[in-house]
Amino acid sequence: MKRQVPLIITFIVGVVMVIQYFIPRQPFAGLFDTFNRWFLVIAVFALLLGLLNLLRLHVNKVKKIDKGWGYSVVLLSGLVATIFTGAKWGIGTGTPFNYIFVNIQQPMGATMFALLAFFIASASFRAFRARNIDATLLLVAAIIVMLGRVPIGNILWNKLPLIADWIMTYPNTAGQRAIMIGIALGTVSYSLRVILGIERTYLGGE
Amino acid sequence: MLDKLLNIDRRIIFAVLTTIVIVAILFPMGLAIQISEPAKKLYREIESIPPGSYIFLSFDYDPASMAELDPMALAVIRHSFRKDLKIVSLGLWPQGVLLGQANLEKAAQEYGKEYGVDFVNLGYKTGGIVVISGISTDLRCIFPQDYTERNIDELPLLNGIDNLEPFKLVVTFSAGDPGVRDWVMIAQARYGKKVGCGSTAVQAPAFYPYLQAGQLVGLVGGMKGAAEYEQLVKLPGLATAGMDAQSLAHAVIVFSIIFGNVIFLLKKRSSSG
Numbered sequence: 001m002k003r004q005v006p007l008i009i010t011f012i013v014g015v016v017m018v019i020q021y022f023i024p025r026q027p028f029a030g031l032f033d034t035f036n037r038w039f040l041v042i043a044v045f046a047l048l049l050g051l052l053n054l055l056r057l058h059v060n061k062v063k064k065i066d067k068g069w070g071y072s073v074v075l076l077s078g079l080v081a082t083i084f085t086g087a088k089w090g091i092g093t094g095t096p097f098n099y100i101f102v103n104i105q106q107p108m109g110a111t112m113f114a115l116l117a118f119f120i121a122s123a124s125f126r127a128f129r130a131r132n133i134d135a136t137l138l139l140v141a142a143i144i145v146m147l148g149r150v151p152i153g154n155i156l157w158n159k160l161p162l163i164a165d166w167i168m169t170y171p172n173t174a175g176q177r178a179i180m181i182g183i184a185l186g187t188v189s190y191s192l193r194v195i196l197g198i199e200r201t202y203l204g205g206e
Numbered sequence: 207m208l209d210k211l212l213n214i215d216r217r218i219i220f221a222v223l224t225t226i227v228i229v230a231i232l233f234p235m236g237l238a239i240q241i242s243e244p245a246k247k248l249y250r251e252i253e254s255i256p257p258g259s260y261i262f263l264s265f266d267y268d269p270a271s272m273a274e275l276d277p278m279a280l281a282v283i284r285h286s287f288r289k290d291l292k293i294v295s296l297g298l299w300p301q302g303v304l305l306g307q308a309n310l311e312k313a314a315q316e317y318g319k320e321y322g323v324d325f326v327n328l329g330y331k332t333g334g335i336v337v338i339s340g341i342s343t344d345l346r347c348i349f350p351q352d353y354t355e356r357n358i359d360e361l362p363l364l365n366g367i368d369n370l371e372p373f374k375l376v377v378t379f380s381a382g383d384p385g386v387r388d389w390v391m392i393a394q395a396r397y398g399k400k401v402g403c404g405s406t407a408v409q410a411p412a413f414y415p416y417l418q419a420g421q422l423v424g425l426v427g428g429m430k431g432a433a434e435y436e437q438l439v440k441l442p443g444l445a446t447a448g449m450d451a452q453s454l455a456h457a458v459i460v461f462s463i464i465f466g467n468v469i470f471l472l473k474k475r476s477s478s479g
Contacts, residue, residue, distance in 0.1 A: 033343060036336050040348070043332045091304065092354040093311060101304050109269025109301075117455060121223045122216040125462035129470050139467070143460050149407070149430050151237035152453035161240050173414040180415060 007197045014195030055079070141167055208473045212466070219462065226458055230451035237450055244417055245434040248377070248402045248424025252282070255374045257290035262373040264389065265306030266298040267381035271406050272305055275379045277445035278404040278432035280309045282377055285439045287317040292363055293325040294373070296349070298337060298384040300330045303353050306379075322361040329353030334384030338392040342370045342399075370399055375423070379404040386413055390421050404431065 013035060020028035058072035066072075085096040092098065130136040147153035148164020193199035255261065263283070267275045286293055295310065297303035307327050319325060328349040331337045340348040345368055351357055358364045370376070376393050378401065380386045386403045393399040400423045405413060407428025416422040426435050429452055432445030 033340075036340050037347070039336045040331060040333045040340065043336070047332055090354055093307065098304060101301070102308070105301070106269040106272065106305075110272055113270035114273070118220045118223060121455075121459050121462055122219050124459045125214070125219060125466040126212075126216075128463045128466065130467050139463065143463060146456045146460055149428075150453040150456045151239050151449055152457055154238065154240055165242065168411060168414060169418070172411045173418055176412050177415045 003200070003203060006203055007200070011195055011197060014191070018195075141171075208469055208476065211469050212473065223455060223458055226454045227451045230454045231447075234447065235450045237453055239430075239433050239437050239446065239449055241434045241437055242427075242431070244425035244427065245431050245438065246424075247417075248282075248404075248426055249285070249435065249438040251375060251400065251402060251423045252285050252289065252291075252377075255289065255291060258292065259374045260292045260294060260367070260372050261286055262370065262376040263293055263295040263306065264298060264376065264378040264380075265295060265302030266378055266385040267305065267406075268299055268301040269305070271381035273448075274406050274429045274432065275381060275404060276305060276309060277429065277443050277448075278426045278435055279306060279379045280313060280443060281432060281435040281439055281441065281445075282379075282404065282426075283309050283313040284316065284441055285435075287313050287319055287324070288439070294328065294363065294367070295326070296328040296337075296341075297330045298334055298378075298388070299381070302379075303327060303330045307353065322356075323363055326358070326361050326363050327353045328358070335388040335392060338384075338388055339396075342393060342397045345369050370397060373399065375400045375402060377402045377404065380409070381406050382409065386416070386422070390416050394421050402426075404435075407431075 016028060016031050017035065020032040024032075055076070058076050060066075061072040062069050062076070082097060082100060085100060089095045089097065091101075128139060128142075130139050144160065145164045145167055147156060148160040148162075148167075153160040153164065190199065194202065252261070263279070263286075265279065283293065293310065295306050297306060310325050310327060311321075313319070314321070314325060321327075328345075329352060331348060333340075337348060346358065349358060352361060366372075370393060376389055376399050378386055378389045380389075380403060386401075386405055386409075389401050389403070394401045401421065402424040403413060403422055404426040405428075407430065410425060410427030410431070413422060413425055413427075417425050426432060429445050429448055432443075433449045436443050436446045
């Protein structure tokens, strides 16, 4: 019963969602809207579940004074401060929440991502090797696109941006399209397995 | 000697990159920016929309990618306000709401636009593709309030707006999922809306098939794309200022790749000989 009910719900919802795409008329159009609204409500509960799980994990870590508990204190303080300020004064311009977002979260997020440039520079020296023909082709294409996509490429050779555009428009598009079709076919087959109850790993176990 | 060079301290590479970027920012060279066709397409599309029309902007990014996406969002907003277009926005990413709002307010001040009359920010709802699907049929059900919890019936801009139908164009500024793919799959493929996008440079190549198929009306990719759009609207900003630094950083990385490979080949030759 514990497994059959979710399987039946999945089958009914899955079949309705497939049918409504091809027959966007009542009752399927109405069911589609209703299921969408239900999804949004369930998604909020999933968010809440994630929040509670995060709280539990870090509160336990602080209680037990586990390794790195100080970071958990920072996380919990941030969580409480943002929830409190957001709930009490809202998130609009000039509110304490907005001040925290602009002066703490924005610079920290941007800094973390900016560090990537350094790791890429280091990795490009150490790991990007022309070990065989495939790797050499990839390497040459990468160099052309990297230089062709910035103004300095045009100064080095005025044909470089044109070649970079050609690589992006044709070989890249062909490759991306092949990947997208592959992913789409995979998604269709996986979805069918889920709807028909063949694939049950999402229920946990098995 | 070759081994020493191959195992060069990574901090030396970090120091070179830092120096190059700082020098480029302090002493701008003003390198000419060539404008790509995908960016021109988005510009032309917005340019062709009659004044007073509605466009929909979706801020689907966070502070990590704001260096790339903020300048292009600001350039598109400025273009839209200059054309006297009405903007309704949301964020499929929670942090995108405030980042987008900051850009909207900045441009609104420059062009004398008023919140609720010329632009509205609906805020964030979790659900990604389902949110797009929901607002395509019933915007008021999904967003009964704006991002400051104001009832949307109080906002004159949204009078008579019940779904995506009145919007001439949807532009998403996207750093990942949910983002461009979701807007193309639902707003374009299912409801026939015109969709344009601004995306991070790293994911822009993935959207070329949509562009070629006409499912995207234009694409602004990365900081270079943002700089191109700033050039198109003739309002140079942060992206244009950052192009010198990005050019030199790319040159350093390309030099690193070539230098690393030359040493690798020399070592291979010496060990086989």
